[in-house]
Amino acid sequence: MRIIDLSTPVDANKWEPNPIIHEVMSAAEGARHMADGMKANHGIDFDPANLPGGELLSLDTITLTTHTGTHVDAPSHYGSSAKYGRMRHIDELPLEWFIGAGVVLDISDAPTGSVGADVLEAEFSRIGYRPGEADIVMLRTGADVRAGTPSYFTDFVGLDRSATALLLNLGVRVIGTDAFSLDAPFGHMLRRYQESGDQSVLWPAHFLGREREYCQIERLANLSALPSTGFIVSCLPVRIVGAGAGWARAVAIMDEPLAPVAKGETT
CATH class of the missing domain: 3.50.30.50 (Putative cyclase)
Structure with a gap:
């Protein structure tokens, strides 16, 4: 087959009449984001340094x-x-x-x-x-x-x-x-x-x-x-x-x- x-x-670097916005949260930023969320929403303290390499997961946000x-x-x-x-x-x-x-x-x-x-x-x-x-x-x-x-x-x-x-x-x-x-x-x-x-x-x-x-x-x-x-x-x-x-x-x-x-x- x-x-x-x-x-x-879908490429934010190419020309579009309605531009694409592509924002990337890195894996390291994802770790900090998770830790902040756990503290704010659940009262749990977590140090991102405890994760392998201090990283969790990346996250893409696209507006199109x-x-x-x-x-x-x-x-x-x-x-x-x-x-x-x-x-x-x-x-x-x-x-x-x-x-x-x-x-x-x-x-x-x-x-x-x-x-x-x-x-x-x-x-x-x-x-x-x-x-x-x-x-x-x-x-x-x-x-x-x-x-x-x-x-x-x-x-x-x-x-x-x-x-x-x-x-x-x-x-x-x-x-x-x-x-x-x-x-x-x-x-x-x-x-x-x-x-x-x-x-x-x-x-x-x-x-x-x-x-x-x-x-x-x-x-x-x-x-x-x-x-x-x-x-x-x-x-x-x-x-x-x-x-x-x-x-x-x-x-x-x-x-x-x-x-x-x-x-x-x-x-």
Whole structure:
């Protein structure tokens, strides 16, 4: 069995629109913290010097959003009401949704903005496979090479409404991308709206989640290491009660090493 990591690391040293704060309590500080707590809460005196090396355990405190790093968006992230009823939080979704056959669609040659159903149909033909129910479809945009830089959040390609609807109509319930968002970059959508006055260009992939229940995996990585099909994806989200998203350690599981399928080739 071969396991390929598809996750973007959570790194406080990299650029993020919502900065990560990572505070580390050293093992020595942990010993003093424990001793102070025992004295204050239980009246017990304990000298940290009695511990091996004067150390107890380290402790990391991290402040970040649930949309930092590789994460799964729950339906409740898309709005406050839906046509299908109550929008479930990340802790309420079936675990079966997040382990399934993986499908990689390569749209890395598309410019910044969004692609439609026609582009996905062409990719289905190229790889010789049409996604179905329980498949986890992941879009290879190539944006992951810019992760940790400002351009990662402004230069990528997403899906329009027709492309998202196509996948949902095929029975797909989890759609992933190696970009910051399944929609086009914020600035791109807002400029299109200012030019046209058409509200349908604003977050069409996310807002479709108000009509159809599905999840997105955003900020994946290493999709170029995968074939188009023939592997299993696990992207189980962290169980955060009442949250609209949860971090995930997404991985691909393959029975044997397989070479990725490049544009112009067939499986």
